[in-house]
Amino acid sequence: MDELTPSPEAVLQLEGVTVRYDAAERPAVDDVTLSLQRGERLALVGLNGSGKSTLLLALAGLVPFAGRAVVAGVPLARRTLSAVRSKLGFLFSTPDDQLLFPRVLDDVGFALRERGVARDEAEARARQMLERLGIADLDELGPHRLSQGQRVRVALAGAMVAEPDLLLLDEPSGSLDPVGRTRLAEILTCSEAGMVIATHDLSFAREVCTCFALLRRGVLASEPRPIEGLDERLFREQD
Numbered sequence: 001m002d003e004l005t006p007s008p009e010a011v012l013q014l015e016g017v018t019v020r021y022d023a024a025e026r027p028a029v030d031d032v033t034l035s036l037q038r039g040e041r042l043a044l045v046g047l048n049g050s051g052k053s054t055l056l057l058a059l060a061g062l063v064p065f066a067g068r069a070v071v072a073g074v075p076l077a078r079r080t081l082s083a084v085r086s087k088l089g090f091l092f093s094t095p096d097d098q099l100l101f102p103r104v105l106d107d108v109g110f111a112l113r114e115r116g117v118a119r120d121e122a123e124a125r126a127r128q129m130l131e132r133l134g135i136a137d138l139d140e141l142g143p144h145r146l147s148q149g150q151r152v153r154v155a156l157a158g159a160m161v162a163e164p165d166l167l168l169l170d171e172p173s174g175s176l177d178p179v180g181r182t183r184l185a186e187i188l189t190c191s192e193a194g195m196v197i198a199t200h201d202l203s204f205a206r207e208v209c210t211c212f213a214l215l216r217r218g219v220l221a222s223e224p225r226p227i228e229g230l231d232e233r234l235f236r237e238q239d
Helices: 052-059 076-085 103-114 119-132 149-159 178-190 201-210
Strands: 010-019 029-037 043-046 068-073 087-090 164-170 195-200 211-216
Touching: 010 052, 010 195, 029 052, 029 195, 043 052, 043 201, 052 068, 052 164, 052 195, 087 149, 103 119, 103 149, 119 149, 149 164, 149 178, 178 201
Parallel strands: 043 195, 043 211, 087 164, 164 195
Antiparallel strands: 010 029, 010 068
16 A cells, blocks of 8 residues: 655544454444644544544554555655654543652653653753642642642643654643643643544644544544534434
């Protein structure tokens, strides 16, 4: 299969992306094709089990897929996985899956250290990101001492600290209190990164995102559309 030609304007290009967990079953993600430009923030919406999280995992190289994907000009393949991951930040739906160190500051600075940033600079930038998210006072704590909402914000800080070209966020507002949710919306709307945000929070999506796409049983229901068209009636049509 020929490689998908990278576009300098696109932060994400997908062509025919398909994920099967079992060859005998319906694909979890089926033939998804879309393109996301730099600065665009895509809300990926759909009912539970529609394939939102699976698609994000595929784009981060965490589950195998058929089809073609390009992240910030780099075709996604096993041999390019390190280069692709240096261009994206990922938030799992369960933040405990990515909090690995005994101290918050080390967790947030990990992405920078992986990119060769010196420890002092990595810690300084990690502290700045924690402050932007309103959790600077957590820097010396261990993840086990954090509430669920605090863990989400720490994981977000780690995803965003290296200023990646693409952010893949799975239910980022799900466990946040109103203050944390508002602060996150402000930060995301000011970011220049392209984003794919899997979410059930339609109010948050309308506040943050520029466009949306609806998944139905793993199939993209349409091309990405302006966020103004996002309405709860789209979900009722799936019943």
